[in-house]
Amino acid sequence: MSEILIDYARLAKRADEFGFRRGEFLELKAGLRLAEELTGQTMATPESITWIDSLTGMTGWVTGDPVDGIFISVPLSAAGVVAVRDGSFVPAWPSLGHICCEGELCGGIYIGVYAGANKDARRRVMMAAGVIRVDGFAAVPCFARGATEDGKRSMASLGFQPIEGGLSDLWGQEPLPQSREDAA
């Protein structure tokens, strides 16, 4: 299993290019409420996302003022990748050992939530998700849940495929082939 060191400054810069910033508690609360309204699903609490974000340094992203889009990314440790695949990962309340804390080696990434309130916000969310995946985490597997039909279509358009045996509605994408420049 390949592992990477995350370039946090580059990640924040790329997110900023699509209008995303690390959310404060109240912004995350607003973003998660928005996601619940849009998907009809119960989300992790803002407290829990704050806990994860404070350890990973890259989890709770929001866009718009007021917030009209949210993107939750959880970098995983090698043990976390195994846990996602075998179903023991708890997205709303992950074990400390399953997440990649700031500065540790990252074995994969789990996209917890992505939602936008309008067409422009949805475009920004999808662009940010795609670019961060390709730009920062190509060498490791990426996971997300297909909670809604719309979400499944979005994931399929990004090249994700359903994965059996892990979390329910789990979709994933194995590491992307390295470009010639990267391999040189």
Place this chain on the structure above:
Amino acid sequence: MSRYPSIGELVLARPLPEGALEAFSARPARTLGEYQQAMAIRAAVYMAEQDCPYDEEYDGNDFTATHMVVYAGVRPIGTIRVRWFAGFAKVERTSILPAFRGTPALKVLLAETFEIIARKGYRMALAQIQARLWPTWSRVFRCRLVSGRQGFAFSGYEYAEMEIPVPRHPETLSVRADPLQVIRPEGAWDEPGVLDKSAGRPTDGAQAA
């Protein structure tokens, strides 16, 4: 305490069970009587059960620490001690009376304790645990053993160091917090205290130097 400890709860390996805060409550010892409750519980657990010598149990750090007491109704049944250092809080002397082990009392005590730790702005807690109890503690907290450190021994037990990341509290009591809020009783920062009530009294008109 009066608010749900939604940040303190996050250090636990699992959320508080439903009904836990109805059955148990925890707060800082603020009076001599409550302090004595904490000491009595520790005498029962450490001195009576674990045969800890008196001088080692009451080690000179009690009057300088924060003590939390957990109650079943009005009955004190457990306690924990917190001491404050540069950038971390040290949690120690965790004890629950035998009849209440296996109940949510411990989780309530820890959630309320870590709510206070987080509210004060601390982002890391340290515990020295009996090494044999790591499997147990790792099921209680979202925690890890401190890497690259040797174990050590005192009072007849082998110990290891465990660190517990503390979430950022959205309502940290910072240096710019409401001046009346920071003089309220410890842990009761969101309810008007006795000094709030005194704020309406006429002043002597003197200005601060």
